Amino acid sequence: MSFTTEELAVMDTIIARYPKSRSAIMPLLHYVQSIDGYVTPRGIETIAEKLNLATAEVTAVSTFYTQYKSEPVGEYHVGICTNTLCAVMGGDAIYESVCDRLGIKKDQTTPDGKISLERIECNAACDYAPVVMVNWEFYDNQTPASVNELIDGVRAGNPPAPTRGPKELRTWKQNSAVLAGLSDGLAEEGVQAGAASLLGLNIAKAQGSK
């Protein structure tokens, strides 16, 4: 089954952003994931056709980057940071605890298709360690208990809001569309900065430097 006329037109707008069409391959792959949930054969074929490339060239790119999935992931994709700093401060313990809770391990999805799990590398939020990402939204300062609540909330259909993100957690597909450059209008939701980001500023103000 091919993409709809509307979807194909969106792909053309993505391609139009770049001086050379091939540069659109990454946002197009994010866009395919926003429709199909992962990089499907039809997605590869359509991108190849649009960009005048061989399907092998598109596959070569999609398999290089870990955010592009060759198999379906959950509606909520949970990433536990287990790079050194987060791991030491509790990420390893959180990962073990989540595996127990969900009955799956990294790179697996629960049978109902709801939640998938990944061990992720540093996500640039080390001052909020241990860090957990769901659909690439920040969940800061996590503990095994808080992640259990997060997972239970996802299962019950009312996940807690990201720490620094929109008011409601969006799905994997919805967030993939944002990464393709399709605005969801939620940029102004959520805090401008978390407490750790403001630490130095607050100290400087208390000391009267400004």
Add this chain to the structure above:
Amino acid sequence: MSLLNPVLSAHWDEADSFTIAGYQRHDGYKALAKALKATPDEVIAQIKESGLRGRGGAGFPTGNKWSFIPQGDNKAHYLVVNADESEPGTCKDMPLLMANPHSLIEGIIIGSYAIRANHSFIYLRGEVVHVFRRVQKAIDDAYAAGFLGKNILGSGFDLELTLHAGAGAYICGEETALLDSLEGFRGQPRLRPPFPAIAGLYAMPTVVNNVESIASVPSIIQNGVEWFQAMGTEKSKGYTLYSLSGHVTNPGQFEAPLGITLRQILELAGGVRAGHELKFWTPGGSSTPMFTAEHLDVPLDYEGVSSAGSMLGTKALQIFDETTCVVRAVLRWVEFYKHESCGKCTPCREGTWWLVQIMKDLEAGKGSEADLEKLLDLCDNIAGRSFCALADGAVAPIISSLKYFRAEYILHQTNGGCPFDPVASTLFETAGA
């Protein structure tokens, strides 16, 4: 007088700091109007004179980089911002973009004007959706306000700006891999020369700058070169963001003139977490050789850190206390580099694989002292033998940890395994720890 000096972070405590209204309330986009009244060469000269150096790790003077772009060559020029922040421990650009994206947009417009670029790009790592939203909205609002697009502020200067999401590849933080990725290929580093200034994006003259470097530009234009030069040290001018994380009482961002020390920052942050002491730390991410308590007074500027045997890097100060097993920490970093090696150069692709094998044995207490020599020999054969610096980063934690903690590696062998309790190093250590 405080040791800190918030500039980029000065208004992050205002709820609308990320909006164009919030930015303009504090003189936002005034530097742009000023820059557009000068000639492009005058703008380059100002940035050169200010002494601003790259904040992404290498510390190359920003103005010099701009001046390498050939002029009058009738070619398209590009400014590409590296927002692929992924170096373990590094967490400054994401909060900056979340709270103050317009400082980057304004810097991009000024920088593009200076190097005569009419299309610029922000390459943002893909694993931060809300940051993407904030930056995209900032770009949209800048277009609507006439700061982007055709004939900006009536100057005759045109600029298109495109936000591009990465998709999870640490190597794309390396500037030539980033360019390959942006062109739609696997993100693998290029052999230099030619440098991006001659043949960068689409083989055209290109400047690749870090987020913080470009975001610093408007403040220099607005407040003047002397203002910027008055901060920092002799060869490391200005202010910068230091990111403190790990086993400290209060982790967070500290914006200060270059040259502050870890001891001073730790004092402000309430020290190492209660009841514990500093064991080792990185000055600028995992690729920078680790330091110990003996380096608490090293000035955190480019020269200070490098003369003490490491690199300022991204100023990612990761603090580990005495509960942390250094072998475990290093193994995890080396596993990261193995995972992120793009596979192009044999010493890195094969070497990081072997490093992990040996480190795993050592951590499990199955190694021998001869393995430590083999490890160092491997490091010697990996470092400096690839197109990019990823492999150099992979060996840095190994070599530096063996320098300071060789006895701990041996202890794993005599103990028949790791002597540390991993629970003790977590933030939620239990009563039994």
